Amino acid sequence: MRVALAQVNADGDREANLANAGRLVREAADRGAALVVLPEFFGLYGPAEVMRAAAEPLDGPTTEWASGLAAELGIDLVPGSFVERPADRPGLFNTSVHVGPDGRVRARYRKIHLFDATIPGAETRETDLFEHGDQAVVTVLADGTRLGMSVCFDIRFPELYRALAVQADVLVCPAAFPMITTRDHWPVLLRARAIENQAFMLGCSQVGAHDWDRVSGGRSMVCDPWGLILAQASDTPGLVVCDLDFDRQRWVRGRLPALEGRRAFAPPAERPREENVNA
Incomplete structure (x- = not known):
């Protein structure tokens, strides 16, 4: 299956953002991509007051745009996320959705892990704006491939991806990863989630300086179930196009059956036992 990640730089102009994203999605379809992924908040990105004012229902302008484009091009589309x-x-x-080639919304995922941080250049309190998803x-x-959904900060919580990987072949993470954490953390986290779950990991992030106090790091990439980076974007808006080899995935899962080797276990005691402390 051929997949594409459309790396964009979004701001507060929804019309321009959708036009830019649309051009990349059409190019991806022209290059044979059956699945196209966009970054978190690809349609509109700004400070909390801008995002709050842009909130929309599930069938609002973002999903309407995605449904029309997916049906026009006959592709599966994961249009990042929206408020x-x-x-x-x-x-x-x-919220992130999956839209099928018929234009119907096949799935909705509400981001579970919200980003609260005081890192310089990435100061954010998503919990002031959003509720936590819980599913x-x-x-x-369309071809029967099973896709596990996540968004941005979720990538730091391996337990979510393990739950997804029990059912999914491919894991996807639209993001607006801050520049300050992208270089050191983003590639490592994507590769780790791919390796431990023996799944293809698709990470699609925004890139560059926005029209407010935020810079996104880009480096959108596709990792294979062995943790190899199959394709990676540059530091500018553009496309990553890559073929996924599911025979390779079956080989990895068959020769190194980590998922089959999972075992239930009791959590650690709230307070270590005396004999363990001095062992």
Whole structure:
């Protein structure tokens, strides 16, 4: 299966952002991609007050745009994420969807792990804006490939990906990873999630300086189940296009059956036993 990651630089101009993303998605489809992934907040990205004002329902402008484009091109599309304001409950969510080649929304994932940090250049309190999602999601692509969904800060929580990998062949992580953590953490985390779950890992991040106080690190990449980086974007907007070899995945999972070797175990005691302390 051929996949593509469309690395973009979004700001507060939704119309321009969607136009730029659309050009990359069309180019990806022209190059034979069956699945295209966009970054977190690809359609509109700004400070909390801008994001709050841009909140939309599940069937709002972002999903409508994605549905029309996926149906037009006949592709599976994961259009990053957007600020969802549900019709049936209070609060906002950082929401990612999977849209099938028929334009229907096949799955919705609400980001579980929210980014609260005081790192210089990445000061954020997502919990001031969003509610936590509480449901892991695996969806099925048109060709039957099973896709585990996540968003950005989720990448630091391996237990989510292990739960997904029990069912999924491919793991996807749209992101707007800050520049300051991208170089040291992003490639390592993506490769680790691929290795420990013996799954293809697709990480698609925003890149470059935005029109507010934030710089994203880019380096969108595809990792294989052995942890090898199959393709990586440059430090500018553009496409990563790559073929996934599922025979390779079956070989890795068959020769090194880490998923089959999982065992249940009791958690550590709240306080170590005396004899263990001095062992």
